[in-house]
Amino acid sequence: MSTTISVPPQLLLERILTLEIVRVTERAAVSAARLRGHGNEKGADQAAVDAMRRELNKMPIEGTIVIGEGERDEAPMLFIGEKVGAGINGGPKVDIAVDPLEGTTLCAKNMPGSIATMAMAEGGTLLHAPDVYMQKIAIGPGYDKNVIDIDAPPEDNIHRLAQAKGVPTHGITVLVLDRPRHAELIAKIRATGAGVQLITDGDVAGVIHCADPENTGVDIYMGTGGAPEGVLAAAALRCIGGQMQCRLLLDTHSKRNRAESMGIEDPNFVYQIEDMVKGDCLFAATGVTDGSLLSGVKFRKDVIQTETVVMRSVTGTVRYIKADHRQFEKFHLD
Numbered sequence: 001m002s003t004t005i006s007v008p009p010q011l012l013l014e015r016i017l018t019l020e021i022v023r024v025t026e027r028a029a030v031s032a033a034r035l036r037g038h039g040n041e042k043g044a045d046q047a048a049v050d051a052m053r054r055e056l057n058k059m060p061i062e063g064t065i066v067i068g069e070g071e072r073d074e075a076p077m078l079f080i081g082e083k084v085g086a087g088i089n090g091g092p093k094v095d096i097a098v099d100p101l102e103g104t105t106l107c108a109k110n111m112p113g114s115i116a117t118m119a120m121a122e123g124g125t126l127l128h129a130p131d132v133y134m135q136k137i138a139i140g141p142g143y144d145k146n147v148i149d150i151d152a153p154p155e156d157n158i159h160r161l162a163q164a165k166g167v168p169t170h171g172i173t174v175l176v177l178d179r180p181r182h183a184e185l186i187a188k189i190r191a192t193g194a195g196v197q198l199i200t201d202g203d204v205a206g207v208i209h210c211a212d213p214e215n216t217g218v219d220i221y222m223g224t225g226g227a228p229e230g231v232l233a234a235a236a237l238r239c240i241g242g243q244m245q246c247r248l249l250l251d252t253h254s255k256r257n258r259a260e261s262m263g264i265e266d267p268n269f270v271y272q273i274e275d276m277v278k279g280d281c282l283f284a285a286t287g288v289t290d291g292s293l294l295s296g297v298k299f300r301k302d303v304i305q306t307e308t309v310v311m312r313s314v315t316g317t318v319r320y321i322k323a324d325h326r327q328f329e330k331f332h333l334d
């Protein structure tokens with residue numbers, strides 16, 4: 001089944017940027033990986049942020065960070081609204097979502113699954129999501145539209161998915177972030193007979209797992225994680241196919257006001273992939289620590305090795321790029 005989608009020509013990104021963004025996540029991953037297992041979340045995150053920003057500023061684009069490290073006053077770099085790129089004389093105008101180190105705790109503890117990740121899309125086409133929680137449900141490609149419903153009880157979603165997949169409920173595995181807030185959700189899932197796979201962090205990769213159930217063993221993602229991570233995951237699914245429904249958790253006045261100032265009119269809106277990523281997009285992620293999606297950075301005697309997945313929505317092409325970097329100086333520019 002083809003997962004490619006038609007996009008008006010004015011919303012197409014330049015193809016060449018696909019490989020350019022690989023350099024960005026590679027650099028961030030290598031910088032963070034030097035601090036793997038050091039118990040220093042902030043330090044590893046900062047190293048990834050610095051490296052990612054340096055590389056973004058070399059790209060021939062006029063970029064705006066729409067999902068970033070936070071507001072300008074709390075995040076000196078890659079803050080929301082920051083302009084990046086070297087496209088002084090009119091490079092393409094693009095929206096950029098970044099999570100330079102997704103899974104800072106995983107990196108600090110050298111546990112599986114931390115990645116450096118970003119998405120890029122035509123200017124004005126990525127959802128400007130505030131940094132709040134987001135309720136999410138996602139499945140991979142090949143299912144009808146009515147299989148998942150974010151407003152239905154979890155039991156109903158699992159029964160419908162099992163039926164659509166043609167398996168009993170115990171043939172369904174649900175990926176959930178291991179958080180006290182999910183206790184009830186987990187109990188309800190288990191009561192159906194479905195299995196729960198828990199992750200401590202990293203729901204961008206978690207959602208991506210749903211797109212390849214045969215290899216990952218994960219059929220569906222459910223629960224509440226970060227909204228920035230939701231938009232990044234939506235960009236990946238836009239490229240590889242699948243469905244996702246999300247709702248921002250705007251449970252205080254200040255969060256609702258903040259969302260409104262970012263252009264969000266209906267605080268209860270249910271976002272589908274196309275609402276979060278409206279045009280052509282690119283997505284890349286490089287492994288920092290080893291994980292089931294990507295290998296982590298390897299520091300060898302003569303080479304630094306990285307593994308990156310890069311995707312482009314308009315063609316649905318997914319590339320896994322294993323790189324041997326021989327010029328170490330390029331990673332020492334701080």
Ligand code: VTB
Pocket residue numbers: 102103104177179200201202203204224225226227229
């Ligand atoms: C998730 C997960 C991230 O934040 O989005 C989670 O994917 C949500 O926040 O890796 P809480 O940790 O507060 O539950 C991360 O764990 C960290 O960005």
Ligand code: MG
Pocket residue numbers: 045099100101102103104
């Ligand atoms: Mg981060």
Ligand code: MG
Pocket residue numbers: 099101102103226229
């Ligand atoms: Mg994160």
